[in-house]
Each structure stands twice: as C-alpha cells, then as structure tokens.
Amino acid sequence: MNIDARPLRIATLAHGHPSLSTGGAEIAAHSLHKVLRGSPGVSALHVSCAPSGHIMTLAGGADGNEHLVADTAIDNFSLLRRDPADPAALLGLLESFQPQVIHLHHVLGFGADLLLTLRLAFPAAVIVLTLHEFIAICHNQGQMMRTGGALCERAAPTDCNSCFPEIEPGRFVRREASLRALLSVVDSFIAPSAFLARRYLDWGLPADRMIVIENALDFPPVRQVAATAKARRGRFAYFGQMTPFKGIDILLEAVAAIPDDEWAGSSLVLHASNLERQPEAFRLRIGALIARAGPRVRLVGPYNNADLPRLMADIDWVVVPSIWWENSPLVIQEAFSNRRPVIASAIGGMAEKVIDGRNGLTFAAGDAASLARTLLRAADPKLWSSLQAGVTPPVAANDVGAWHLRLYHHMLARRARA
Structure with a gap:
C-alpha cells in the first residue's frame, strides 16, 4: 500500500465557532475547515472553544468532524493558561485523530503555551498559526493603539509602560521573550494581509516562516440586479x-x-x-x-x-x-x-x-x-x-483552500527532510 494514498489529516483550532460568535477570525477558521473537508484526499477536524458552562453541542457537527471544547482560562497579560490541565479535552480529540497538520487561528481560548504542548504531543506534525491581529505584540487587546487613542507604530517596553503604568517595563520584556519562545515551535505563520505580516516581521518573527494568504471565506450567491441610473448614490x-x-x-x-x-x-x-x-x-x-x-x-x-x-x-x-x-x-x-x-x-x-x-x-x-x-x-x-x-470579487474559498493545502504539503516535506 502506498502511504501517500492515505488522507491528509488536518485539524483546525479556533477560539470560537460562528454559531456562537460572529467574529471574522471565527468565520475564517470555519470556512477554511469546510473547504478542507470537501477537498479530495483530506480528512478534516475542526475544534472550537465555547464559553465555560456552555452545553457542548454543535449544529452541523453531526458527522463527527466538528467539536466544541470549553475555553481555557488564561492570564490576559502573559496569554498563558491558568490551569495546565485545561487542554485535556482538546488533546483527547487530537490524539484520536492523530493530525499531520494542526492549524490554529488564535491563541486566545487555548493559551499560547498550547503551542509547546502540541509540539511535545505531536512532534511529527506541522503546526501552522494564522495571525488575525497583534495580540502577541500588543497588550492593548492586540490593536496596536495607545490607550489614549493614538495609533502605535511599534511596541517597545517603555512605550507599553506608558500605556499601562501599573506594569513595569521589565514585565513587558519578559512577556515578549516568553511569547517569542512559544511561537518558535510554529512551522509556518499565515498573515491575511501584507501589512500584518510586516508588523510581525519587524517584531522578530522569521521571514522564511511567514506567508501572506487571504482568508478562505464562503460568500452567499449574489443576486444579480440590473443597474439603474440614479441622481444620487448616497x-x-x-x-x-x-x-x-x-x-x-x-x-x-x-x-x-x-x-x-x-x-x-x-x-x-x-x-x-x-x-x-x-x-x-x-x-x-x-x-x-x-x-x-x-x-x-x-x-x-x-x-x-x-x-x-x-x-x-x-x-x-x-x-x-x-x-x-x-x-x-x-x-x-x-x-x-x-x-x-x-x-x-x-x-x-x-x-x-x-x-x-x-x-x-x-x-x-x-x-x-x-x-x-x-x-x-x-x-x-x-x-x-x-x-x-473597479471592484474585483474576492478570491474563491476553494482557491484559498488549495493555497493552504500546497503550504501544508510543502511544510510536511520540509519537516520530513529536517
């Protein structure tokens, strides 16, 4: 039997599910999962966080490839889990599935230290992280804005301390070192915009692990309406x-x-x-x-x-x-x-x-x-x-999914050579 004929096992992890939270990252993660699930030669699993105490049922997950787990209590500053035992349910799902690719769409909901846990539990798997904002760089909700409302060009411990004077600069230095160390286990980072990619490269992520790929989004069919002349477009x-x-x-x-x-x-x-x-x-x-x-x-x-x-x-x-x-x-x-x-x-x-x-x-x-x-x-x-x-329709979700699959195969080959 040719081992390459077996389905490629891909697990996507998201900090929320569109049925519970309609944020862009949640929708993007779920849309990508749906594209992967329908791709030939792929076995896909999707795991989303739900608020603690939520009834863990999921509409549309009856085929067994979508699951909810309780979100993890994390420290808002360090982004680390408060309880090391929290990922037990997630790890159980992943151990049963044995993914070759683990694609995270956020560290929120899981804790940034999940990255190290995954690397230790699945040493042969490729770990991919889509960056949806600047949460690793900026303590102000990942917005890269000063608490006074001005835009922030780059993070620095003294500048961060000016936004949060109750947190001394040394803690920001340690936060950055901790998150960079955890992110070092990621095989590939995906940025849905070149702007975000540049910010993370300036922060110190390696250029050879960064790629820009637009989010895979499914759009409802558009009803074509004949254009009518109007005196005003207001x-x-x-x-x-x-x-x-x-x-x-x-x-x-x-x-x-x-x-x-x-x-x-x-x-x-x-x-x-x-x-x-x-x-x-x-x-x-x-x-x-x-x-x-x-x-x-x-x-x-x-x-x-x-x-x-x-x-x-x-x-x-x-x-x-x-x-x-x-x-x-x-x-x-x-x-x-x-x-x-x-x-x-x-x-x-x-x-x-x-x-x-x-x-x-x-x-x-x-x-x-x-x-x-x-x-x-x-x-x-x-x-x-x-x-x-001049409006150009977005790239089709299937095409974006194909770009992701090429990346996964490339990273698996590179990891096998290493």
Missing part, C-alpha cells in the same frame, strides 16, 4: 460590531455634521451589534450621536450572513471607519463580493484592500471632517459607477 451602510475601535462614533459625527441641503437624499443604515457589551461611556456616546443624527441614521441591529446579498443590494456604499489598523476586514471582502465599493480609513489592512479611486474611497482615520467630505463626494453617481466597475 445610501451608506455600516456592517459589524459596535466597539470603540471600529470608529462608528467617527461615522456618526461625520453624518451629523453635514448640512441638511447637502445630505438631502442620503441615508445611513447601521447593521451593528454588541453595543450592550461595551463600556458605559461608549454606549452613552453612541446613543447621543444617534439621537443627534436623527432620521439620517437607522439602527437595524445584527444580521445573518445569508442576508447580506439582499441587504447590500439596498445600499450603495459600505463604510469601514475603523480607527485601528485592522488586518483583513471580513466586511470589505463581503462588500466586494456583492459588488459594492467601500469607504474606508486609509490605514493598515484597509488601505491595502481599498484603493482610493479604483474600488472605493479612503479618508483620514479618526477624522470626522475628512469622512464627511468623503461621504459628500461619494454621492456622485458617475463616481460610484466608475468605482463599482
């Missing part, structure tokens, strides 16, 4: 979570500042969620801004991904006003999949994907006046038609 929409880093307050300030005669015929719809989970000061600020904007803004609330084609068919522009760098925002891919140009902050992964004058418009991040001017400019129907024509 139907704007925001899709996503309402957190302080997403810049929704900047968007609301911009909308409220536009004079009535210039705004006439325009609208903003907020398909947004999780405001109730945010700090009270932020909730009050958003409430006041929505009240100030009045009938210009309609807060709809959360949405299902399956409804996106219908929702985006009813708007002209998707606005992504994040004040942090972002990596590879899912909503930009969703907008392009539905042939909608994007208005985005001109920083980080957003500026990498939204090219001003080609497939959308950009504005100065965190600047409500700059965004207001961009919204007014966007209403021009000729400009909208030109930018819509």
Whole structure:
C-alpha cells in the first residue's frame, strides 16, 4: 500500500465557532475547515472553544468532524493558561485523530503555551498559526493603539509602560521573550494581509516562516440586479460590531455634521451589534450621536450572513471607519463580493484592500471632517459607477483552500527532510 494514498489529516483550532460568535477570525477558521473537508484526499477536524458552562453541542457537527471544547482560562497579560490541565479535552480529540497538520487561528481560548504542548504531543506534525491581529505584540487587546487613542507604530517596553503604568517595563520584556519562545515551535505563520505580516516581521518573527494568504471565506450567491441610473448614490451602510475601535462614533459625527441641503437624499443604515457589551461611556456616546443624527441614521441591529446579498443590494456604499489598523476586514471582502465599493480609513489592512479611486474611497482615520467630505463626494453617481466597475470579487474559498493545502504539503516535506 502506498502511504501517500492515505488522507491528509488536518485539524483546525479556533477560539470560537460562528454559531456562537460572529467574529471574522471565527468565520475564517470555519470556512477554511469546510473547504478542507470537501477537498479530495483530506480528512478534516475542526475544534472550537465555547464559553465555560456552555452545553457542548454543535449544529452541523453531526458527522463527527466538528467539536466544541470549553475555553481555557488564561492570564490576559502573559496569554498563558491558568490551569495546565485545561487542554485535556482538546488533546483527547487530537490524539484520536492523530493530525499531520494542526492549524490554529488564535491563541486566545487555548493559551499560547498550547503551542509547546502540541509540539511535545505531536512532534511529527506541522503546526501552522494564522495571525488575525497583534495580540502577541500588543497588550492593548492586540490593536496596536495607545490607550489614549493614538495609533502605535511599534511596541517597545517603555512605550507599553506608558500605556499601562501599573506594569513595569521589565514585565513587558519578559512577556515578549516568553511569547517569542512559544511561537518558535510554529512551522509556518499565515498573515491575511501584507501589512500584518510586516508588523510581525519587524517584531522578530522569521521571514522564511511567514506567508501572506487571504482568508478562505464562503460568500452567499449574489443576486444579480440590473443597474439603474440614479441622481444620487448616497445610501451608506455600516456592517459589524459596535466597539470603540471600529470608529462608528467617527461615522456618526461625520453624518451629523453635514448640512441638511447637502445630505438631502442620503441615508445611513447601521447593521451593528454588541453595543450592550461595551463600556458605559461608549454606549452613552453612541446613543447621543444617534439621537443627534436623527432620521439620517437607522439602527437595524445584527444580521445573518445569508442576508447580506439582499441587504447590500439596498445600499450603495459600505463604510469601514475603523480607527485601528485592522488586518483583513471580513466586511470589505463581503462588500466586494456583492459588488459594492467601500469607504474606508486609509490605514493598515484597509488601505491595502481599498484603493482610493479604483474600488472605493479612503479618508483620514479618526477624522470626522475628512469622512464627511468623503461621504459628500461619494454621492456622485458617475463616481460610484466608475468605482463599482473597479471592484474585483474576492478570491474563491476553494482557491484559498488549495493555497493552504500546497503550504501544508510543502511544510510536511520540509519537516520530513529536517
């Protein structure tokens, strides 16, 4: 029997499942698993974290290749597990499966020290880690933003201490050394944007282990609607979570500042969620801004991904006003999949994907006046038609899955030679 004829066993691990949490990393990890599961010559396992106490059942996992495990209590500073016994359930699943490739999509939920545990338990396996933000570099929720709100260009112990004066610089030095040591067991790092890859390379990850591959995302079929001539293209929409880093307050300030005669015929719809989970000061600020904007803004609330084609068919522009760098925002891919140009902050992964004058418009991040001017400019129907024509659909999930498979095979061959 030819050993190469056996299925390639790939386990993907995620800190959440889309049925429980609709974050971009959770969706990306699960989408990749679905592509791998349907690929010939592959046996795929997907393990997601669920909040402690959650009933460990999973819709769609009846075929036995999707499982939930309780998330691990980790120290928010060191990112290490508080209880070394916590990964027992995960290790049991993996030992039964005997993966040749273990692909993590986050250390949150598991603890960064799981990397060493996996290396010791599966010495022949290839370990891959997709980097979805800067959690290893930045203690401020992995956002690379100063606690005062300014963007941070690179982490340094003294700068980190200025953001968190209660933590002395030496602890940041030890944190960085610990996380770099744990990350050294990873065979390959995947960054969904070149911007994020550069940040981690500057931080010290080895260039020969870094590769840029876009997230594998499944998009609902788009209903083709005949284009109609319009006197104005001022139907704007925001899709996503309402957190302080997403810049929704900047968007609301911009909308409220536009004079009535210039705004006439325009609208903003907020398909947004999780405001109730945010700090009270932020909730009050958003409430006041929505009240100030009045009938210009309609807060709809959360949405299902399956409804996106219908929702985006009813708007002209998707606005992504994040004040942090972002990596590879899912909503930009969703907008392009539905042939909608994007208005985005001109920083980080957003500026990498939204090219001003080609497939959308950009504005100065965190600047409500700059965004207001961009919204007014966007209403021009000729400009909208030109930018819509420049929108390129995202790479198909199957193609992204094929890129991952080539990487896995390459890393397995390299590990076998070593």
